[in-house]
Amino acid sequence: MRRELYRMDRQGAVAVLERAPVVHVASTTPDGAPVLRTVHSVVVDGAVAFHGAPAGEKTETIGREAVISAEEIIAEIPSYFVDPERACPATTYYVSAQVHGRLEEVEDPAAKARVLRGLMEQFQPEGGHVPIDEAHPLYKNAVRGIMVVRMPLTHLDGKAKLGQNRKPEELTKILELLWKRGRPGDPRAIDLVRQVNPAVSTPDFLQAPQGAQLLCALGHERTEEALALLDGTYWNESISRDMVARALLSASAWVGAQDSSGDLVAMARAVSDSKTAWIYDVVVRPDWRQKGLGKAIMRLLLDHPMVRDARKVRLATRDAQGLYERFGFRDIGDVPAAVPNTEMVLVRDGSDRVE
Ligand SMILES: CC(C)(COP(=O)(O)OP(=O)(O)OC[C@H]1O[C@@H](n2cnc3c(N)ncnc32)[C@H](O)[C@@H]1OP(=O)(O)O)[C@@H](O)C(=O)NCCC(=O)NCCS
Incomplete structure (x- = not known):
């Protein structure tokens, strides 16, 4: 029941994976030892994918059961937002995504190149390199040599814990208090809480x-x-x-x-x-x-x-x-100036910019 309350739709869960600067990969080695890795990943061809050297712990997990997860903290909610005395309502609003399945090695050079291109677009969107192509002389050997691993998004769960357990009037108060507190993430938290709780009434400031x-x-x-x-x-x-x-x-x-x-x-x-x-x-x-x-x-x-x-x-x-x-x-x-002064401005058209 609680799980249902917080379930996020597939599109939202994919978006969490796409936005994540890193994801965590939990699996086991063939002899049963637990493995936890943090990797840069990209969502390509219906799977979450990452790359690595073709040796070491990551290779040992190929073909094995694994979980990939990503999460974002949206806001810390102090207990006094809800109850002036009890500490129990203190909580954290967050969104998360988990994919369960088996890690697969990507063998097809064209599919590998798509993953590597996706990673470059995500982490170096400004370009500044020859686009990765599996047939290009610059990349042919590199693409063949690098290990690319994927997990299809078949079993994808998204969770958004954003106050769904609270009564609408409690949530309106939480929105007001988030706005008043005004930490850097709080304005975004307000938008997300309203998005997943459409029944909450609009606070005065909105x-x-x-x-x-x-x-x-x-x-x-x-x-x-x-x-x-x-x-x-x-x-x-x-x-x-x-x-x-x-x-x-x-x-x-x-x-x-x-x-x-x-x-x-x-x-x-x-x-x-x-x-x-x-x-x-x-x-x-x-x-x-x-x-x-x-x-x-x-x-x-x-x-x-x-x-x-x-x-x-x-x-x-x-x-x-x-x-x-x-x-x-x-x-x-x-408006009289507090201190006599001259308002000055430097106007630049951009042509004198030193690169
Ligand atoms: C200016 C703009 C943002 C106003 O938005 P709006 O939703 O039409 O404004 P509102 O309906 O809330 O009312 C604006 C009030 O300001 C007044 N106003 C004064 N100068 C105005 C102007 N140049 N444009 C629009 N409203 C103006 C209106 O008369 C109105 O007063 P009222 O409530 O007594 O009728 C909109 O017209 C716009 O996008 N214009 C093009 C972009 C622009 O010029 N932006 C401002 C750049 S500084």
């Missing part, structure tokens, strides 16, 4: 216009949608797509909103050291404008743990002054 759901932590998987929202915005006109993507992923706070089908319809982000924050890329999809969503994501961003304590929050706008003034923003020329 109130949004009808049909929209606010998101506290956009991540890598939303980059393409965010780039589409930002397409054609005047402030990104001369900036390459790659640089905009890099800027999104470097944000200290990146919030958004999705519609009922899960499509991203608004976003805003901030770069902040907690003392000073800069807001960028505030955008609402045209069909969602003038429904209060711009205000809702600005409210959320200004209250974000990385932004809420900032003494100065800055932004630049061509024509949306009215939106920001309602939150207290003023033209910088109207």
Whole structure:
């Protein structure tokens, strides 16, 4: 029963394996000794696969029963989030994936090369090498010589322990307390808890216009949608797509909103050291404008743990002054400086960059 409560769908479990920087492989040697290894892995051809030298402990486990596992800690939940006295509710929210089966050696050079290419794409996405091809003179011998091991994802279990055992009103309180605590992973934890507990009522800080759901932590998987929202915005006109993507992923706070089908319809982000924050890329999809969503994501961003304590929050706008003034923003020329100073800026077009 408890197992069912926390079961994650297959797609979610595969995603945990794909995101994992390393996985753990537990097996036994032919004489029954336990073996536990940590390896870089990749999901290719319906299997989780890794590589190694064709000698040593890893080779001894080929053909044997094994378990491969990966996990992510989402948030530590202290007992006092639930009960002011008892220590018992203290817990950890996490997602994990386990694959059970037999380790198989991959013999086909083309299949081996697919695994090695997958590993390179995952760990060296910037390229900088000749693509791995089993027939290429640079790689022919190396591909033949290296050992590649796989385990099909036939028996894959995913688990997401994200508060499913709590009553909806307890969970609403947990969401509020996570937001208030504001550790680096807490905004993402809030989004995940809401995703797996759709019955939980929306806490005040996440109130949004009808049909929209606010998101506290956009991540890598939303980059393409965010780039589409930002397409054609005047402030990104001369900036390459790659640089905009890099800027999104470097944000200290990146919030958004999705519609009922899960499509991203608004976003805003901030770069902040907690003392000073800069807001960028505030955008609402045209069909969602003038429904209060711009205000809702600005409210959320200004209250974000990385932004809420900032003494100065800055932004630049061509024509949306009215939106920001309602939150207290003023033209910088109207604000007396604490210390007389000159605001300075270094403008670079990128052509003088030393590589
Ligand atoms: C600006 C933008 C984010 C506003 O989003 P929205 O969901 O339409 O905004 P809301 O419905 O929450 O309301 C915005 C409020 O700000 C006001 N406002 C002032 N200047 C505005 C502007 N240039 N654009 C939109 N609203 C503006 C609106 O009149 C409205 O006031 P109201 O509540 O009294 O009616 C959206 O129009 C947008 O994405 N525009 C294109 C991108 C952009 O210019 N972003 C801002 C860059 S600084």
